[in-house]
Amino acid sequence: MTKRKNIAVVGATGAVGTVFLKMLEERNFPVDDLRLCASERSLGKRIKVNGVDIEIELLTSKLVEEADMVFVSASSDISHLAASMLGESDTILIDDSSAFRMNSEVPLVVPEVNAGTLDQVKNIVAIPNCSTTPLVMALKPLHDHYLIKRVIVDTYQSVSGTGSAALEELKTQTKQFLDNDFIQTNVYPHQIAFNVMPHIEPFLPNGYTREEMKMLNETRKILNLPDLNLSATCARVPVMIGHSEAVHVEFHNSVDLERSIDLLHDFPGIRVVDDPTSGLYPMPIDSEGEDDVLVGRIRSDISCDNSIAFWLASDNLRKGAALNAIQIAEEILRRKIR
């Protein structure tokens, strides 16, 4: 029988933290002691998990050291703070920020894709960005057979990727729009209701955003393809939950379309939803609440030999964050790493 674990959740009141707690319940994760942290304004608040009311407390070194695993989904600053509290403990930080993702000593893990890298874990495991995870899920089975040469990916990302405040902002602005009221912006630099913003994370000198460069660099690391060619445009769309991506992939080898569909179909965590003439294709509203990455519209890309194009949708709070984190924790138990 699996030894039950002491778990701490930092960012427990956030969009991802909330889903993480739901998933602990859903998946019967063997928790012994569960402790919840959030920012000062949530102090004293109580959250019910598995029927037990748990009080929000502040993040401390003692709390980190007493936990077997700490899941952090707040900001990079909080992740750095939590990491600095690890001390000589055996605690494993499962981190949802970008703070440690590109650190060569930190495994960046999507369990279906590269669980093996967990065997090298010291104290920190990083979770990829919510737009990278579904992409590498779809690329992995294809790459294993055909060797990827170049990827073009353009995203349609939901506001929940920004957090709870952005969900409220989209709702509020939508009401203001329908009521012909002045539209207030707070979380985003521009109105997001009934708009599209090709701007996620700050802009870098090469004209790409940090989000777009994450897709390149994280995909390279996860697939262990340091020279992979990938270009992304990341856009925010007025959707609550669920990131969608239009993907065009060129391979080194000749690609068989039917075989590609089978490869995707057989890959754990992917559900092929691809009967377009019956109106079946991935959509964010259908991905919401689902664990699987939905992949469809799979077709030979007519602009290039050895290429396919497809479309995916994935719950950015689940596989894009909380689910992937729990799967990592489960894998750590399974591999008896701690």
Add this chain to the structure above:
Amino acid sequence: MTKRKNIAVVGATGAVGTVFLKMLEERNFPVDDLRLCASERSLGKRIKVNGVDIEIELLTSKLVEEADMVFVSASSDISHLAASMLGESDTILIDDSSAFRMNSEVPLVVPEVNAGTLDQVKNIVAIPNCSTTPLVMALKPLHDHYLIKRVIVDTYQSVSGTGSAALEELKTQTKQFLDNDFIQTNVYPHQIAFNVMPHIEPFLPNGYTREEMKMLNETRKILNLPDLNLSATCARVPVMIGHSEAVHVEFHNSVDLERSIDLLHDFPGIRVVDDPTSGLYPMPIDSEGEDDVLVGRIRSDISCDNSIAFWLASDNLRKGAALNAIQIAEEILRRKIR
């Protein structure tokens, strides 16, 4: 002085027709007699244009023959019907449907790009699809200098591209969503409010939609590049007006980024909106009501040599339809074709 023309507008009550009438006024188009047609349910309705109330009438051969130019924005069936009414007349049909676009005897015109093809017009000029027009506007100045090899384009298209009923559907569904009511679908096969649908126009045997194949075939025709490689994914987003596109272009020749930006900047009908660190980039809400195609996020595409990536937004009812039509009519006058 320009002779004033007899103009008929078919689809005068529709989303594009309404903008067309506004543009006749805005641009002081030299109209003598203006006649408006719509479907039977609008018969007898009156629309004020340039201060004059005009009654909606049915489309007839007599009406077509008496006009110098007929602008049609309804369905392909209506366009075929209007074309069948041309008889031996000199009337020019400026057609917004896909009915005649790929007909080799019909010029498919974006005036800034290929106005010269109007000299071959017989009785019909076709307007490209609203996702093609802004794309060819941006590709033309780049192609003239660097020769396009391959284009990948993924679109974020507004509901007004479907028509007035879709605008109502998005509003209604949005209210239903906010009120936690049952969400009714009528125009689209799925909920469009707070969703993305990778489905515009019917699916074809090659897995692309008709909309996506229009982008390929119309771009080939307009740029006179019958072998152009282009792959599109067209998606509908919950935006009222304004289509956005993420574009990745590979060229035969070595590309200079600064020169590319200058080329776009100097091209009539394009406005470069590209100061991302100041929050300036094209967005559909900023394109609404504007004549220019907004182009920004122009950068070297890091996935391939000789490539650039950019983002555009364009009012699909204006440059995507009504404005382009008026510009064609103006060009017909300027060239004294009729």
